[in-house]
Amino acid sequence: MTSKEKILSLLIKNADGFISGEEMAKTLQISRAAVWKSVKALRSDGYVIDAVTNKGYRLGEENDIITPELIAANLQNDIEVLCYPTIDSTNNEAKRLISSGKNNVFLVTADEQTSGRGRQGKSFYSPALTGVYMTLVLHPMSSLGNTVSATTAAAVAVCRAVERLTDKKPQIKWVNDVYLGGKKICGILTEAITDFETQTVTSVVIGVGMNIRTVHFPSDVENAASLNAQVKRSVLIAAIADELCRVASSPASEFIDYYRTHSMIIGEKINFIKDRVVTPATAVAIDENGGLTVRLESGELTTLTSGEISIRRI
Numbered sequence: 001m002t003s004k005e006k007i008l009s010l011l012i013k014n015a016d017g018f019i020s021g022e023e024m025a026k027t028l029q030i031s032r033a034a035v036w037k038s039v040k041a042l043r044s045d046g047y048v049i050d051a052v053t054n055k056g057y058r059l060g061e062e063n064d065i066i067t068p069e070l071i072a073a074n075l076q077n078d079i080e081v082l083c084y085p086t087i088d089s090t091n092n093e094a095k096r097l098i099s100s101g102k103n104n105v106f107l108v109t110a111d112e113q114t115s116g117r118g119r120q121g122k123s124f125y126s127p128a129l130t131g132v133y134m135t136l137v138l139h140p141m142s143s144l145g146n147t148v149s150a151t152t153a154a155a156v157a158v159c160r161a162v163e164r165l166t167d168k169k170p171q172i173k174w175v176n177d178v179y180l181g182g183k184k185i186c187g188i189l190t191e192a193i194t195d196f197e198t199q200t201v202t203s204v205v206i207g208v209g210m211n212i213r214t215v216h217f218p219s220d221v222e223n224a225a226s227l228n229a230q231v232k233r234s235v236l237i238a239a240i241a242d243e244l245c246r247v248a249s250s251p252a253s254e255f256i257d258y259y260r261t262h263s264m265i266i267g268e269k270i271n272f273i274k275d276r277v278v279t280p281a282t283a284v285a286i287d288e289n290g291g292l293t294v295r296l297e298s299g300e301l302t303t304l305t306s307g308e309i310s311i312r313r314i
Contacts, residue, residue, distance in 0.1 A: 003030055005085060007038040011049065011059045012067055020056035046129045064129070066109055066234045074238035077245045079136070080106040086128070088115040090135035091189055091207040098137065098193055098203050107241050109134045116209055118187045119175075119308070125221050130214040134237050135207040136244050150190040150204050150248065151176040152290030156255045157243035158186055158208060159262055165239055166229035171264035174283070174292045174309055178210070179264055183225035186210040206244055212236070252289055260286045265311060270294065274307040283309075 001009070006028050010019060021035045028035075039049055039057060048060030059065070068081040075081075087093055087110040094108045110133045113126030126133050155176035162170050162178075170186075171179045178186035186209065193203035211226040212233060247255050260266075265283040272279055272294065281294035284301065291303040 003028065003034050004038040004041045007035060008042055008047070008085075011057060012065060015059055018050075018052060018055040018058045023056070064233050066111065066237060070232075070234035071107070071109065071238050071241075074235050076238075076242045078105070079241055079245070080104055082106060082108050084108070084110045086110065086112045086114060089113055089117050089207075090133055091117060091191060091205055094135040094137050094205050094207075095191070095193070098205075102137075103139060103203075105136075105138055105245075107134060107136050107237070109237055113209070117189055117207070118209070119189055124187050124189075124209045125214070125218060125224075126209060127214060130226075131212050132208065132210040132233050132237055132240070134240065135205055136241050138204045138206070138245070138248050140201055140204060140248070149175075149252070149290045150192070150206060151188060152252070152259055153247040153250075153255060154188045154190055154206050154208065154244060156259050156262075157247050158188065158210070158240055160258070161236060161239035161243045162227065162229075165231045165236060166227070168227060168229055170262065172259060172262045173264055173311075174286070174304075175290070175306075180225060180227065182264075183223050185225055185227050204248070206248075208240060210236075256286065256288060256290065259290065265292075265309070269312040270309045271312055272304055272307050272309045274304070280312065 007024060010024055010027065021032050024035050025032050043049055048062050050058050050060050066083055068083050071081045090108040090110050090113065112128035113133050116124035116126035116133065118124045152175065155172045155178060158178050159170045159172065162168055168180055173179055176188040177184050189207040191205040192201050194200065195202050211224065213228065214226045217224045263286060266285065268283050270281055270283050272281060281296050283292060284295050285293040287293055287303055291305045293301060293303045295301055
């Protein structure tokens with residue numbers, strides 16, 4: 001851990017009161033100047049740190065901090081929690097941990113991603129402290145042929161968590177992008193780790209990236225918005241993880257109606273992209289497994305189980 005991370009850890013542990021710079025320096029065996037420099041760096045990162053003469057420093061109540069302890073306190077399921085200040089991608093880290101032999105149910109979160117990933121090889125903008133960037137790893141040991149689409153289930157889990165904690169009414173753009181007011185606030189990337197000899201899914205990696213208070217987006221990020229709700233990230237992360245555990249262990253029949261009622265595309269004119277071919281169609285229905293039934297311009301009905309779609313605005 002860097003000095004900045006150690007100072008932040010001390011401030012979190014002493015969240016109910018002040019801790020002097022001298023005490024922090026002594027505890028961490030660093031200079032007072034190093035303490036001051038770390039506090040300044042934390043403030044530059046967006047943390048609110050109060051300072052009072054003869055008392056020291058403390059975290060302001062308005063901070064929205066994620067730690068394993070804060071997330072675990074809000075979890076209903078037994079999930080190991082790992083938190084990082086900055087990481088390339090929570091999905092990448094989850095897969096690295098699986099490769100190293102980790103086989104329990106665990107959750108990876110980060111304040112910032114430097115290489116956040118989305119579906120179809122797209123990137124996901126993940127600035128520090130303004131979003132939820134998390135990956136839950138489950139180990140279903142299920143037959144590849146019987147595995148319910150984790151992407152469909154994940155979209156339901158995210159929307160349920162948001163509705164439970166806020167007054168927002170999110171919608172789903174097939175397969176699993178979450179929208180609010182016609183703009184994307186959340187992307188989901190699910191990846192399966194498989195044993196091809198036994199045709200078994202040994203691990204499912206479910207990544208969720210949600211804009212909570214992000215205001216400024218890069219010019220190449222189109223139609224994006226934020227949740228803008230009064231909810232702590234640690235509470236929302238725990239709620240999403242619990243909902244993911246619930247839907248992952250449920251048959252599709254228990255959540256597919258919810259998915260349908262939250263779909264924003266039924267009846268809409270769309271383009272779907274498959275094998276790099278763009279085809280116009282009309283979205284007709286969501287089938288029992290989360291597939292999208294569309295009507296082609298010829299009148300023929302077909303069901304999509306993968307691919308990318310966009311709504312055609314007239």
